[in-house]
Amino acid sequence: MTLSRRSDNGCLVKIVVTVKQVPDPNSATILESDNSLARDREVVLDPGDECGIEEGLRLKEAHGGEVVLVSMGPERAKDAIRKGLSMGADRGVLISDDQLAGADVLLTARALAAAIKPEQPDLVICATESYDGSTGMVPPMLAEMLSLPQLTIAKQVEIDGSNVKVHRQTADGYQVVEASTPALITVTAGIAEPRYASLKGIMAARSKEIKQVGLGELGIERGEPGETIEGLTDAEARKAGAIIEDDDSAVDRIIQVLAQAKVV
Amino acid sequence: MAKVWVYAEMSGGKLQSTALELMAKARELGDVEAIALGTGAKAAAETLGKHGAKVVHVNEDKAFDDFIAEPAADALAALHEKEQPDLLMFAFMPDSRDVAGRVAARLHKGLISNASDVTAQDGGFVAKVPYFGGAKVASMRANSKPAIVLVRPKSFEVSEKGGSAEVKDLAVTIDEGSKRAKIVQRVTEASEKVKLEDAKVVISGGRGMGGPDNFPLLEALANALGGAVGASRAVVDAGWVPYSMQVGQTGKSVRPGVYIAVGISGAMQHTVGMKASKVIIAINKDAEAPIMKMADLGVVGDALKIVPALTAAVKAKKG
Numbered sequence: 013m014t015l016s017r018r019s020d021n022g023c024l025v026k027i028v029v030t031v032k033q034v035p036d037p038n039s040a041t042i043l044e045s046d047n048s049l050a051r052d053r054e055v056v057l058d059p060g061d062e063c064g065i066e067e068g069l070r071l072k073e074a075h076g077g078e079v080v081l082v083s084m085g086p087e088r089a090k091d092a093i094r095k096g097l098s099m100g101a102d103r104g105v106l107i108s109d110d111q112l113a114g115a116d117v118l119l120t121a122r123a124l125a126a127a128i129k130p131e132q133p134d135l136v137i138c139a140t141e142s143y144d145g146s147t148g149m150v151p152p153m154l155a156e157m158l159s160l161p162q163l164t165i166a167k168q169v170e171i172d173g174s175n176v177k178v179h180r181q182t183a184d185g186y187q188v189v190e191a192s193t194p195a196l197i198t199v200t201a202g203i204a205e206p207r208y209a210s211l212k213g214i215m216a217a218r219s220k221e222i223k224q225v226g227l228g229e230l231g232i233e234r235g236e237p238g239e240t241i242e243g244l245t246d247a248e249a250r251k252a253g254a255i256i257e258d259d260d261s262a263v264d265r266i267i268q269v270l271a272q273a274k275v276v
Numbered sequence: 277m278a279k280v281w282v283y284a285e286m287s288g289g290k291l292q293s294t295a296l297e298l299m300a301k302a303r304e305l306g307d308v309e310a311i312a313l314g315t316g317a318k319a320a321a322e323t324l325g326k327h328g329a330k331v332v333h334v335n336e337d338k339a340f341d342d343f344i345a346e347p348a349a350d351a352l353a354a355l356h357e358k359e360q361p362d363l364l365m366f367a368f369m370p371d372s373r374d375v376a377g378r379v380a381a382r383l384h385k386g387l388i389s390n391a392s393d394v395t396a397q398d399g400g401f402v403a404k405v406p407y408f409g410g411a412k413v414a415s416m417r418a419n420s421k422p423a424i425v426l427v428r429p430k431s432f433e434v435s436e437k438g439g440s441a442e443v444k445d446l447a448v449t450i451d452e453g454s455k456r457a458k459i460v461q462r463v464t465e466a467s468e469k470v471k472l473e474d475a476k477v478v479i480s481g482g483r484g485m486g487g488p489d490n491f492p493l494l495e496a497l498a499n500a501l502g503g504a505v506g507a508s509r510a511v512v513d514a515g516w517v518p519y520s521m522q523v524g525q526t527g528k529s530v531r532p533g534v535y536i537a538v539g540i541s542g543a544m545q546h547t548v549g550m551k552a553s554k555v556i557i558a559i560n561k562d563a564e565a566p567i568m569k570m571a572d573l574g575v576v577g578d579a580l581k582i583v584p585a586l587t588a589a590v591k592a593k594k595g
């Protein structure tokens with residue numbers, strides 16, 4: 013099935029959603045006691061990216077077009093892409109290369125940019141930050157490398173012809189931000205409740221294309237890492253204080269602490 | 277001396293307090309120059325001088341107020357070309373993040389994001405970064421020049437030290453092609469009486485509050501104490517309270533004199549945003565909840581009973 017590129021009336025949109033596979037945020041052990049990554053930890057499609065896919069699919073349903081998922085990671089990251097394809101995305105691209113092990117933000121953004129560029133999307137959708145890295149830096153770096161405007165922390169997105177408008181969440185409300193497509197947006201978890209893949213969707217996903225590319229095909233060299241981890245220590249823990257049962261004196265004890273802190 | 281730059285974020289014509297937090301650290305690391313862009317930049321330069329900036333580069337073009345990231349990236353890249361700093365510090369705040377990422381990509385440099393500290397070591401810079409949801413802290417060395425580091429709000433305490441800065445006009449022509457993502461409207465939804473970030477007392481509620489209808493209990497306590505109400509992400513995601521109240525990794529960082537966690541389990545993503553508080557009090561019906569292990573005082577019991585009793589006691593005490 014081929015889908016047409018954006019037509020002259022600007023109705024069809026081609027959307028790239030970046031998707032990352034991350035350790036399951038609901039699983040307790042990510043680390044072994046020696047600080048190595050737990051070997052059998054569960055991995056999942058980043059819940060933030062799931063919202064990105066959902067928003068991409070909704071825009072496609074409203075305007076027509078195509079949703080392409082792009083991920084960088086090891087072979088098994090195909091599972092994350094496959095999940096998005098089951099939700100309804102059209103095809104996937106996986107950037108996988110031994111040289112990418114331990115890639116820093118700069119290299120990650122360069123690889124993703126190189127894979128996204130030939131797609132010539134109208135819209136690139138990322139999550140505001142990933143569940144594991146949480147640097148939130150891949151999207152703005154991507155925007156710069158792809159020479160796209162960035163509309164960030166969107167909790168609502170509208171496309172009207174070649175205009176894209178988002179509600180950008182702020183500390184005390186939101187901003188309305190507009191740009192012409194092509195553009196990159198980052199979405200918050202609140203933007204749209206991700207759908208469950210239907211059985212039909214899961215079946216259909218099996219025959220959808222996941223193209224795999226390496227750094228050579230993207231014309232990228234690894235280069236020196238921008239930063240190096242020199243050590244890992246336990247986070248400074250606060251010492252536990254007193255723990256008391258709520259009886260008649262509990263409120264008095266709280267008042268005492270408040271008085272010591274000079275707030276009452 | 278290392279050449280240290282602080283990106284002094286402006287918002288609504290006002291210098292953001294995170295800029296002064298960065299100044300407190302930056303002046304330990306080298307000779308500090310600050311960059312303030314947009315409406316109010318000149319007035320901000322005076323404050324930045326009092327906090328240790330030797331030079332403040334200013335430009336009040338409205339494009340910096342109205343367009344996301346690109347005009348500021350143009351200005352920083354142009355200035356970088358001329359001055360070649362060693363370290364570039366940004367606050368880990370939405371607007372600064374947008375700019376930092378673009379600048380790093382423009383300069384083809386790596387960066388360290390979400391740091392809680394920066395130190396000068398062996399002629400370079402090493403940042404501390406919470407890892408694995410805050411369980412570990414990584415020491416990360418920046419290999420690039422300039423080193424680019426984004427620091428979490430409330431990592432450093434603000435204090436005045438310095439005199440007056442030399443104010444330099446940052447000459448830059450902002451490319452029309454950089455005026456793309458335009459802020460066309462600003463909507464304020466929450467009108468806080470006391471700002472969460474600045475409050476001396478923060479009372480935060482989590483899922484243990486049972487539902488949005490019980491949050492007024494926390495407001496009553498906050499009013500009695502002159503504090504502000506925060507929340508865990510669980511209740512923000514559930515739609516009980518607005519995002520502006522969220523404390524934690526993906527919300528606000530606070531370090532009040534007293535933090536009262538009510539019905540909050542104390543997940544690391546929450547505590548990373550409040551563990552620098554001076555005194556922590558937890559009210560939770562589960563004695564084993566992680567928050568109890570870090571609280572100065574943990575009260576095991578039903579929040580819905582304890583909070584109203586506490587509010588009454590505070591009022592009685594204050595008379």
Ligand SMILES: Cc1cc2nc3c(=O)[nH]c(=O)nc-3n(C[C@H](O)[C@H](O)[C@H](O)COP(=O)(O)OP(=O)(O)OC[C@H]3O[C@@H](n4cnc5c(N)ncnc54)[C@H](O)[C@@H]3O)c2cc1C
Nearest residue numbers: 482483484508509510524525526527539541545546561579
């Ligand atoms: C990438 C990422 C980022 C995140 N960012 C944040 C963030 O910024 N901020 C944040 O808060 N979370 C964040 N989280 C979520 C975090 O992991 C937790 O899920 C969340 O903090 C839990 O909220 P909670 O404590 O309100 O709910 P729960 O964990 O469900 O805890 C509820 C607590 O209430 C207690 N309780 C129940 N009833 C009562 C009662 N009647 N009286 C007293 N106590 C009672 C229970 O014992 C329990 O301890 C993030 C997660 C991820 C993966």
Ligand SMILES: Nc1ncnc2c1ncn2[C@@H]1O[C@H](COP(=O)(O)O)[C@@H](O)[C@H]1O
Nearest residue numbers: 030031084139141142145147148149150
């Ligand atoms: N390896 C990756 N593959 C695909 N997308 C990624 C990758 N790393 C980051 N992203 C995208 O960028 C977002 C923010 O990630 P980060 O900058 O790491 O916090 C993620 O939610 C993804 O949408």
